[in-house]
Amino acid sequence: MNRREFLHLLSAASAAGLTLPLDPARAEKAAEALYDAPAFGNVSLLHITDCHAQLRPIYFREPNVNIGVGAMANRPPHLVGEAFLKHFKVEPGTRLAHAFTFLDYERYAELYGRVGGFAHLATLVKRLRATRPGALLLDGGDTWQGSGAAMWTKGQDMVDAAKLLGVEAMTLHWECTYGQDRVKEIADKDFAGHIDIIAQNIKTQDFGDPVFKPYVMRAVNGVKVAIVGQAFPYTPIANPRYMVADWTFGIQEDNMQKTVDAARADGAKVVVVLSHNGMDVDLKMASRVRGIDAILGGHTHDGVPAPSIVDNGGGKTLVTNAGSNGKFIGVLDFDVKDGKVSDFRYRLLPIFSNLLPADAEMEALIARTRAPFEIKLNEKLAVSEGLLYRRGNFNGSFDQVILDALIAEKDAEIALSPGFRWGTTILPGEPVTMENVLDQTAITYPYVTLTQMKGSQIKQILEDVCDNLFNPDPYYQQGGDMVRVGGLAYSCDPTATAGNRIGDMALNGKPIDAGKTYKVAGWAAVSEAARDAGGEPIWDLVARHLRARKTISAPKLNLPHLKNVDGNLGLAS
């Protein structure tokens, strides 16, 4: 599709009054400004990541708390709001400012509309491919999980959508929560001849044999390009180990170096790592492994408009992160001369669904896969008076709804909810549907638990998760946010050492007693015991809670009192 055809499609869609609230002339102008990035060089890579099975356009509010500690403080990706705009020289109030930050979120969300959606993404991919012949489309993973339909089809809807989109290679994280057998089934059957799953860091527990190809080689306009896969290193820890019982993961830095060297020896002139490490881990890895031209990263859901350029013993490595929930596509153009990368251009393009007409074929596929579930997904459970979102280091308003539901429904004193970074946003006044609830909860280990926990155990949990978030060495981080806490007040010093970050724990104004037992409700425990106990799925509990209330007032966030992070550019009110 060339530019003229694209504009024609755009105005046709607009004339039909289908998708475009803007008048056609303004929409065309806005689309041109965003999407008419001139092609550059001779090797182009298109990068999507962490869409979390969001096939339809959604809202997604970026965080106002994304604190970096130690060497990670005050630099990408740990910048929010105005500090973010200033660093990346983005004009406030523009579409781009809205895409990248939470600023004035409700107002601009109304104005600029929903983001993402595979049918709109498909249109943009075709458009980018028209100007960038041979471009490779890469998927960083967390694609098969995050919606009701994906869960009920065991990822099949996303597998089919990725094939239609023309993904070349992907790596893994949440995919593994359908179990290793399902992942292998898709790799060997659905993906055969279409998409390669690549991961240099997944090996068998017994002999250490590779489970997937460590890398694939593709010729792009005569240039040999190696794509190395890096799956989420801590999958068996962050998610149930029993789901990948025969596989072992880890960062595997030495093997990464060997894999890059092997790819170079195999004639690769460009080596790119498709990574699910998380951006802090990628930045550290880029400083230590030689010979990588770019790390296209995901996992931490950071929408970063410009790459970080990292020096190492072998030269320079670009590190990018392409956001989440289908909101962005990264476009990396390399100019490869005399057998090596001589220059690059990078853009992280937001997918504004009202500027990109839906691709008919993709839209039909999505409609088909959703059809059996439409009635269930569309059930209106309640109306929300406030903005509901999840992303942020400590809490989100949708998490608060889940915590309140857990405490009320389980008659608990304290509730804990996992700090996932996926989950879409609902604007004030919108109905909360079953689909919305599943967008926050659709996992394969959704069991609600009610546990008698000692004060000391609760402290241990908060400290452990906090260290996974704020350990000054990125290799010890897991890339999730802090566990969401209901009922319990606490303070947090992200700059303190492991075991010493959490303090002032109190329940209803009374200090928590380390030896006393408290009733704690939670969900998403990774143990086999939690699975075998067979608790109610969290979405049923939340749905029941919402149905009974009909209207949900804006939740009051339970946030910790933060210490020693005043002035941190990853923190805004």
Next chain:
Amino acid sequence: MTLEYQPSRRGFLRQSGLLGLAVSAVTFLPRMAYASWNKAAFSAKTLADTYKAMGVGSPTASADIQINAADIAENGAVVPVEAISKIPNTTQISFLVEKNPAMLTAQFDIGPDTLPQISTRVKMGQTSNVIALVKADGKYYTASKEIKVTLGGCGG
């Protein structure tokens, strides 16, 4: 003492094809099983007591000992660790987990003409330094690496 090193040893052999180690492994297996059991060392509760029971004075930190292990354990009950000594005349490699109730976890005597490269599994109850203690020419050397044992859950 953890003796669960068989699978990783096989894996290592398969990958590297180092026949030398295969031969040596056969020779040191019986030794391990029948060597006199230093009960005092294996049940000592502090690092100082462990070293004392082993007859170790104050070992020297050495950059010639490499520890290969994950930064975060996938399963605290079975944590793969490997130690490689580049110190000449290495005759013994021991693994100690600092925060375990009894720190000394495994001890391997290494025969002549044997690659001083040992892979084993240790059990860890909490985040701890894992120490590789190497004996060479009658002297002791150490290296250590922190391995984090953490609760699961909460992924990005």
